[in-house]
Amino acid sequence: xxxxxxxxxxxxxxxxxxxxxHTQAVSEWDEAVTVYGAALENDQxxxxxxxxxxxxxxxxxxxxxxxxxxxxxxxxxYANNILKSSIRIQQRNEGHGLDLTINEEMGRITxxxxxxxxxxLITSGITDAVVVIGAAEDVTGESALAGIYKAxxxxxxxxxxxxxxxxxxxxxxxNNITQQNINVDGFSQEQLNKMITEIKINIIDEGxxxxxxxxxxxxxxxxxxxxxxxxxxxxxxxxIINIVIQIQxxxxxxxxxxxxxxxxxxxxxxxxxxxxxxxxxxxxxxxIGKEIQESGVWQNFLNALQDFIDLILNFFRSx
Numbered sequence: 001x002x003x004x005x006x007x008x009x010x011x012x013x014x015x016x017x018x019x020x021x022h023t024q025a026v027s028e029w030d031e032a033v034t035v036y037g038a039a040l041e042n043d044q045x046x047x048x049x050x051x052x053x054x055x056x057x058x059x060x061x062x063x064x065x066x067x068x069x070x071x072x073x074x075x076x077x078y079a080n081n082i083l084k085s086s087i088r089i090q091q092r093n094e095g096h097g098l099d100l101t102i103n104e105e106m107g108r109i110t111x112x113x114x115x116x117x118x119x120x121l122i123t124s125g126i127t128d129a130v131v132v133i134g135a136a137e138d139v140t141g142e143s144a145l146a147g148i149y150k151a152x153x154x155x156x157x158x159x160x161x162x163x164x165x166x167x168x169x170x171x172x173x174x175n176n177i178t179q180q181n182i183n184v185d186g187f188s189q190e191q192l193n194k195m196i197t198e199i200k201i202n203i204i205d206e207g208x209x210x211x212x213x214x215x216x217x218x219x220x221x222x223x224x225x226x227x228x229x230x231x232x233x234x235x236x237x238x239x240i241i242n243i244v245i246q247i248q249x250x251x252x253x254x255x256x257x258x259x260x261x262x263x264x265x266x267x268x269x270x271x272x273x274x275x276x277x278x279x280x281x282x283x284x285x286x287x288i289g290k291e292i293q294e295s296g297v298w299q300n301f302l303n304a305l306q307d308f309i310d311l312i313l314n315f316f317r318s319x
Contacts, residue, residue, distance in 0.1 A: 032090040033061045033154050035147035037083035037135075040064070046084075049136035053103045054088040063154045065147040073149040073161060074168040076142070085109065085139045087147040088132045091155070094260065096128050097267050102141075103134035109141035115193045116174055118268050120145055122200070123247055124159060124167040125257045126152075127264040145171070166247045170196070173243050177236050186288045187231050188281035194272045194292075195226040199244055200253070201265045208253030215248070216241055227290035 034056045040047040041064050056062075070078045100118050102109050117133065126148065133144045145168060149159050174192055181187040202218045203210055210218070219241050223229045232240075247253070252261065272278050273294050282292045 027091075028093045029091045029155055031059050031061050032057065032088055032130075033063065033151035034086070034088045035063045035065050035150050035154070036086040037143065037147070038064050038066045038080035039082065039084045040086065046136050049106055050084075050086050050134065053106050053134035053136060054086060054132050055103075056088060060088065061151075061154050063150055065143065065150045069150050070143055070146045073146045073159070073164045074143070075165045076146075076168060078143050083143050084137065085133065085135045085141045085144040085147070087134075087144050087151065089148055089151045090130045091152075092128045092130065094128050095263075098122070098127055098129060098131070098264055100129075100131040100133070103132055105134075107135040107137040107139060109133065109135070109144075110138055111175055111179075112141040112144070112171065113189060113193075115190070115268065115272055116171055117145070118264075118271075119174065119193055119197055120167040120171040121148065122197075122261055122264045122268065123170050123252070124149070124163045125252060125255075125261070126159070127257070127260040142171075142175075160250075160252075162250045163252055166243070166250055166252075170243050170247065173239050177232065177239070180233075180236070181231065184231060186227060186285050186290050188277065188284065190272055190275065190278045190281045191226045191228055191285070191292060194269055194278070195222045195228060196240065196244075197265050197268050197272070198222050198225070199240075200247075201262060201269070203244070203248060204253050204258050204262050204265075208248065208258060210248065212241070212245060215244055219244070225293045227285040227292040231290075 034051070034054060036047055036050060040050060065083055067078060067080050067083070070076050070083070098118055098121060100114050100121070102114055102117075117131075121127070121129075121131075124145075131148065133141065135141070145164070149164050152159050174189075174196065177192060178189045199215075199218055199222050202222070203215065206214070206218075219237060220229070223232060223237065252258070278292075285292050
């Protein structure tokens, strides 16, 4: 009888070892990091107000994001005097996911939504953290990502600059398409974010090294699944394909971060599909004869279960 349970016990033991080791890849910081925009460095009143928005604590590591940081991480040139969006971040152990909020009690982030930030952070390889973004006055919010990447530098954990610049370009593509279609019937930013997130999921699921034709087929399929076929222009579709190819060429879809990206991307899709804005987008799409298909929590569970089974099988095959 005992012999029948030994294989099960071995699997449980080895699985525990694996996940214990695996979760050490991303470890929680002892202190959170607050990074203010450079414009706040000599404006104590504005900095105090922003600290209240972000929930800054006494033991936070404090830094500032400057023009050279935006050039380095985003490949964008922002003068110091316009850098006002600020962030507070606490990295968590792997598996805790990405918890991102925008506090607009004092000032609005006018162009970037939480889902757009999350999509960009996933592309840059950041998947397990609590992030608050905010400002004491209205700002576009485009430079906040540079503050997040600067926070990792303050903790001695440099991020991959090719990843971060690709993430910024992805955010620019999403933002530009959103602005161009803001008054187009049947379009919503929720559809677009879901579509791009699911494109990345598909590519990772299929090995992370696809041809341009394969990527184009995935884009076209996801465009239809998200009710955006016939709405996005050929130029907009090509812009999406080009940035996805660029992200793939960085190697991130085949890197050690790929599984974390996959989990975080699935979490983001669930967040989008459970939002009120997504329900409204579905209704608006239906009014013009379009349908937005939900990925569904059940399918995500099945995907996660298959990943787990494959993980165990691969472990024993390699030993």
